[in-house]
Amino acid sequence: xxxxxxxxxxxxxxxxxxxxxxxxxxxxxxxxxxxxxxxxxxxxxxxxxxxxxxxxxxxxxxxxxxxxxxxxxxxxxxxxxxxxxxxxxxxxxxxxxxxxxxxxxxxxxxxxxxxxxxxxxxxxxxxxxxxxxxxxxxxxxxxxxxxxxxxxxxxxxxxxxxxxxxxxxxxxxxxxxxxxxxxxxxxxxxxxxxxxxxxxxxxxxxxxxxxxxxxxxxxxxxxxxxxxxxxxxxxxxxxxxxxxxxxxxxxxxxxxxxxxxxxxxxxxxxxxxxxxxxxxxxxxxxxxxxxxxxxxxxxxxxxxxxxxxxxx
Ligand code: AKB
Numbered sequence: 001x002x003x004x005x006x007x008x009x010x011x012x013x014x015x016x017x018x019x020x021x022x023x024x025x026x027x028x029x030x031x032x033x034x035x036x037x038x039x040x041x042x043x044x045x046x047x048x049x050x051x052x053x054x055x056x057x058x059x060x061x062x063x064x065x066x067x068x069x070x071x072x073x074x075x076x077x078x079x080x081x082x083x084x085x086x087x088x089x090x091x092x093x094x095x096x097x098x099x100x101x102x103x104x105x106x107x108x109x110x111x112x113x114x115x116x117x118x119x120x121x122x123x124x125x126x127x128x129x130x131x132x133x134x135x136x137x138x139x140x141x142x143x144x145x146x147x148x149x150x151x152x153x154x155x156x157x158x159x160x161x162x163x164x165x166x167x168x169x170x171x172x173x174x175x176x177x178x179x180x181x182x183x184x185x186x187x188x189x190x191x192x193x194x195x196x197x198x199x200x201x202x203x204x205x206x207x208x209x210x211x212x213x214x215x216x217x218x219x220x221x222x223x224x225x226x227x228x229x230x231x232x233x234x235x236x237x238x239x240x241x242x243x244x245x246x247x248x249x250x251x252x253x254x255x256x257x258x259x260x261x262x263x264x265x266x267x268x269x270x271x272x273x274x275x276x277x278x279x280x281x282x283x284x285x286x287x288x289x290x291x292x293x294x295x296x297x298x299x300x301x302x303x304x305x306x307x308x309x310x311x312x
Pocket of ligand 1: 118171
């Protein structure tokens with residue numbers, strides 16, 4: 001077991017919940033402190049209630065547990081952020097500054113800060129969007145991630161803080177539910193299918209978006225964090241790709257196993273957000289620098305999702 005002490009901020013969230021368990025497998029239960037705004041249940045290791053807007057509370061936890069790595073996963077996502085842009089901006093940026101500052105002041109070993117495909121807007125190439133592309137996002141979430149990526153890069157260059165980041169596409173997993181994102185339909189659809197309910201999708205049938213299955217997302221995150229620092233050429237955030245599909249294609253994939261599954265479409269405000277995002281992503285920098293390779297395609301993911309959801 002490795003002996004670093006890790007703090008996860010947002011450990012109750014969609015990715016945080018799964019990443020906490022994965023990190024505990026690597027570092028040991030007692031070395032991974034799971035924190036969130038609300039008390040966390042069913043944990044095999046230490047927990048804290050933390051509002052990441054409170055820099056003093058963050059510092060106290062870092063001191064108490066002798067933390068030397070932080071995974072900062074708490075954020076307001078694309079759809080929720082549009083309902084109150086200034087609130088979303090404040091949460092996303094203030095919490096990041098608190099993390100970067102504590103990392104600088106206490107010389108932490110590493111910080112993980114996820115970015116998103118939301119950094120891209122309509123001006124970006126829609127297909128196979130390159131690593132270095134014009135970034136004119138159309139959501140406050142995307143704007144905060146572009147700013148966050150640049151601050152991560154600044155803290156790395158100016159202060160030597162080892163901040164690492166990937167631009168997650170939509171993440172799909174059976175263990176946890178997403179909240180407030182534009183790609184959330186791709187998780188919800190499997191829950192409807194397993195309950196034999198018709199699914200009404202809030203995006204158009206032909207809306208193609210980049211997606212990634214949770215096991216690939218977690219493995220990729222850990223691989224990036226383990227990679228030798230001198231291999232990393234990108235200090236803003238790495239493009240990361242798994243698969244790309246439309247709602248109709250995922251419905252078709254479900255129908256291969258559940259032929260009676262039905263989907264209908266009622267696009268809402270999230271359609272415009274999805275339309276501004278890439279359809280597919282070029283992740284060759286991640287492949288080159290730290291050997292990133294996704295394992296799951298759509299049908300393999302569907303089989304695994306339905307298998308696990310059927311057991312819960
Ligand atoms: C969202 O839809 O907002 C997130 C994301 C792609 O970052 N899942």
